[in-house]
Amino acid sequence: MAVKIRLARKGRKKMPIYDIVVADARAPRDGRFIEKLGQYNPHSTPATIALKGDRALYWLMVGAQPTDTTKKILSVNGIMFKKHLQIGVDKGAITQEVADKRFEDWLAEKAQKRESKIAKLSSDKSAVKTAIFEAERKKKEEKEAAALKAEQDLIAAAEAANAPVAEESVEEAPADEAADAPEATQE
Numbered sequence: 001m002a003v004k005i006r007l008a009r010k011g012r013k014k015m016p017i018y019d020i021v022v023a024d025a026r027a028p029r030d031g032r033f034i035e036k037l038g039q040y041n042p043h044s045t046p047a048t049i050a051l052k053g054d055r056a057l058y059w060l061m062v063g064a065q066p067t068d069t070t071k072k073i074l075s076v077n078g079i080m081f082k083k084h085l086q087i088g089v090d091k092g093a094i095t096q097e098v099a100d101k102r103f104e105d106w107l108a109e110k111a112q113k114r115e116s117k118i119a120k121l122s123s124d125k126s127a128v129k130t131a132i133f134e135a136e137r138k139k140k141e142e143k144e145a146a147a148l149k150a151e152q153d154l155i156a157a158a159e160a161a162n163a164p165v166a167e168e169s170v171e172e173a174p175a176d177e178a179a180d181a182p183e184a185t186q187e
Helices: 053-061 068-076 079-091 096-186
Strands: 003-012 015-024 035-041 048-051
Touching: 003 053, 003 068, 035 053, 048 068, 053 079, 068 079, 079 096
Parallel strands: none
Antiparallel strands: 003 015, 015 035, 035 048
């Protein structure tokens, strides 16, 4: 019987959550399985993976073949690296203590990278929020400044319209009379 480690889809429409299962290769995708190893949620940031590492390693060691996606999930959690180290121990190339030390070092490095990536994601989100807030604040200030300038222009225009109109009518009247008078004499 060919055994696969693969994903079984669950969840609602367009929001899947996957179970990581060990199943017969001939069984349907969401059908019968031998053992459930964990769960994978690709919609959270970063993706959430809950996995029984010791059981996954057991199934890999007895010959279960992971699908491409499942292999990537197992690699991210270090199960594939642990399998590699265990094969070295079984062949006598390294001791169990050396294999455990290498795996612990790898886990520490991986955890540090993951923390820095999560910190960067959260800082990027806060930077984006701050930039959006600043852009909105600047736009609001420009809008208020434009409204204030328009109001000042209206006041200045009203003052200019009221004051010069009286002066212009007073000054224009004599000029009009003077212009009318020579025309009358010439005719």
